[in-house]
Amino acid sequence: MSTQQDAGEIGPGVLSRFTAAVYRHLVMGVFLAVAGLPTLLVWMLLAPVPANVVWFVAALLPAAPALSAALYAQRAWAKEPDLSPARPLLRGLRINLRDTLAWWVPVLAVATVLGVNVLFAGQVAGGGFLRPVCAVLLAVLAVWSGHLLAVSSFFSFRFRDVLRVAAAEFFLAWKSSLGILSLLIVAVAAVFLSSEAVVLLLAWAFAAMLWIVVRPVVADITRRFTAAE
Numbered sequence: 001m002s003t004q005q006d007a008g009e010i011g012p013g014v015l016s017r018f019t020a021a022v023y024r025h026l027v028m029g030v031f032l033a034v035a036g037l038p039t040l041l042v043w044m045l046l047a048p049v050p051a052n053v054v055w056f057v058a059a060l061l062p063a064a065p066a067l068s069a070a071l072y073a074q075r076a077w078a079k080e081p082d083l084s085p086a087r088p089l090l091r092g093l094r095i096n097l098r099d100t101l102a103w104w105v106p107v108l109a110v111a112t113v114l115g116v117n118v119l120f121a122g123q124v125a126g127g128g129f130l131r132p133v134c135a136v137l138l139a140v141l142a143v144w145s146g147h148l149l150a151v152s153s154f155f156s157f158r159f160r161d162v163l164r165v166a167a168a169e170f171f172l173a174w175k176s177s178l179g180i181l182s183l184l185i186v187a188v189a190a191v192f193l194s195s196e197a198v199v200l201l202l203a204w205a206f207a208a209m210l211w212i213v214v215r216p217v218v219a220d221i222t223r224r225f226t227a228a229e
Contacts, residue, residue, distance in 0.1 A: 024077055025204050026204075027085040027086055027089070028070055028073065028074075029201075029203065031066070031069070031089050032204055033201065035062050035063075035066035036062065036063065036066065037200070038059070038062055039059045039062060040200050042055065042056075042059035043059060043196050044196070050116075050119040053112065053115045054112050057112045058108065058112070061101075061105070061108065064104040065097050065100045065104070066093070067149060067207055068093070068096040068149055068152060068153040069089050069092035070204075070207035070211075071092070071150070071154075071210065071214065072088060072089075072092025072095075072153050073088035073091075073092050074207070074211045075154070075211070075218075076091075092153070096152060096153055099152040099156075099159075100149070100153070102162075103152065103162060104148075107141060111142075114134045114138040114141065115138065117131070117134040118131050118135050118138065121134070139184075142184050143177050144166055144167065146177075146183075147165075147166035147167075147169045147173070147217060148162060148163070149210075149214070150169070150214040150221070151165050151166050155221060155225075155226070165221060169220065172224075173217045175216070176216055179212075179213035180210070180214070183210060183213065
């Protein structure tokens with residue numbers, strides 16, 4: 001029997017595991033930065049005026065598939081730790097791309113409508129009532145999207161079942177819903193207080209925290225909505 005350790009295997013020591021974890025998150029950070037670069041470039045080219053809200057939202061198209069791949073990879077790393085972290089990222093992107101875009105594109109369309117209503121509510125009758133209602137709906141949509149991301153990243157449900165399960169988990173996993181909302185508030189605050197580039201550089205930390213937040217959701221969906229093998 002060979003005593004030489006396999007090149008892809010992580011040693012049992014604390015230092016080896018720590019180094020591997022740093023390496024995995026570094027790779028994930030590069031992956032998310034590359035995926036988010038088109039969004040950043042579009043945002044930098046657009047003037048920050050209400051009339052451009054449609055393009056600002058549309059530029060977020062790569063965000064959900066990239067985060068889905070990051071969630072998929074983090075669970076894969078926990079199950080089979082090795083020194084090839086890019087493979088689960090690319091696999092997650094490939095197998096989840098279609099299912100993720102199936103709900104993400106409509107979500108962006110609805111978010112655009114709500115965003116326009118929030119920004120231009122003052123120009124229509126009843127705008128004082130319309131603006132807060134649309135703002136709340138926008139927050140609910142964003143949190144629901146976090147649950148949709150968890151469902152589509154790990155389960156192969158029919159499209160309508162993805163929507164239903166995510167809606168159920170919105171209430172069943174209310175602690176995770178609050179966690180998703182908190183992460184979104186931090187991300188939005190970071191954009192307004194610093195810059196989009198800072199958010200892009202810290203996307204790996206957001207993805208890591210998101211996995212911690214939605215992990216109970218994944219476990220609950222597995223228990224409630226999948227058949228025992």
